[in-house]
Amino acid sequence: MSGVRVLVGTRKGAFTLTSDGRRGDWTVEGPHFGGWEIFHLTGSPANPDRLYASQSGGWFGQLIQRSDDGGRTWTTAGNDFAYSGEVGEHLWYDGTPRPWEFKRIWHLEPSRDDPDTVYAGAEDAALYVTTDGGQKWTELTALRTHPTGPAWQPGAGGMCLHTIILDPVNKGRIYVAISAAGAFRSDDAGASWLPINKGLRSGEIPDQDSEVGHCVHHITQHPSRPDTLFMQKHWDVMRSDDAGANWREVSGNLPSDFGFPIAVHAHEPETIYVVPIKSDSEHYPPEGKLRVYRSRTGGDDWEPLTTGLPQSDCYVNVYRDAMAVDTLDPCGIYFGTTGGQVYHSADGGDSWAPIVRDLPPVLSVEAQVLP
């Protein structure tokens, strides 16, 4: 029977949670890199034993760790994330120009078919790629040097490139999202970029039709519908059916359309999941009830999923990279909270149970199906 490995990055280390395909009994291993922030821990789709971790900390900076045995042992990979060429400036919070300054890697996106090729999203926003398993990282400079770059401004969490989607059908097509610059698409493997923010509405910026400046929190895509994208924005849940050229709001009957993660069911491309948060200034679930909302219609109509989740006095948040699905049938859904719980559903969201309850605050969750 297939197994599942859930990769969890936290404020104080990395953890792996493993189970067989029934997903009833779990083994917890870790912490790896105890005491370090693990912004993202992920595996190669081409070789599930090849893992990459973005290890970061205020004291000692950015490291990349790599495992070739599914997380049992790790070696340090390259961490030279230099901006290439002229560094340039973006806008600071006070509206003054400020030079780009590397702070950390938020997200690692391994290639679908080459374990040695990985894309990395940085704060301050830049996109890097390695083709040698993480030893050498090269910036794809066309993104940072896009003509709109000098107008990009950080969100409250920093000017982070947090979402990278490598299109499964259109080779060379890459989507990225940056807080608070917005979403961008490349059709030529990162040689040039197009802002794709038409239809987004953000009350935090004066020009609603601005090409950039929208605080996109996360984007997801189902591999069978590559032109359909789902977005959790700062406020608003959005969808596009033309590869990001136009967006429309699908928040529908959600109790709040503020949130961070958004995920799509592995086998139902119109079934999506979000975790509504009360507001931009109150990062916890409305009414203290932790509810995942599921839409089976690609948005607009949403149902709360509550079975097994705390329905009183719950004030945790779920970060943008902390929700994932597995590809088993029924589809498994996983999410981690700032309270250190990792919840899972082995039935597409109908019921939930914690795998662990007392980890450090969870920054990222990924799910791998093992042979």
Add this chain to the structure above:
Amino acid sequence: MIRVVLPAHLKNLAHVTGEVRLEVTDPVEGAGPVTLRLVLDTLEARYPMLLGTIRDRHSGKRRAFVRFYACEEDLSNESPDAALPERVSAGEEPFIILGAMAGG
């Protein structure tokens, strides 16, 4: 021989326990003074996984929350090309690298 004390996180990263002992030789002068730069260059050459964790890989600037102590003195803001205390270069006292006190 220079004795270097690493903070716990960097010991784990470099897979060492206890003090690190480095043979430090000025590659140009051969017998020039032992400087902070020379000690860190030698340390990073032997433990390349430490590159970027103590100082910026390109500018060489000390990371903000890293401190350098020796002989009960704070050398964090000394010039990287200043000679370290004689007792450090003689191996009598360790050169201490540590993470600054900061919460979290």
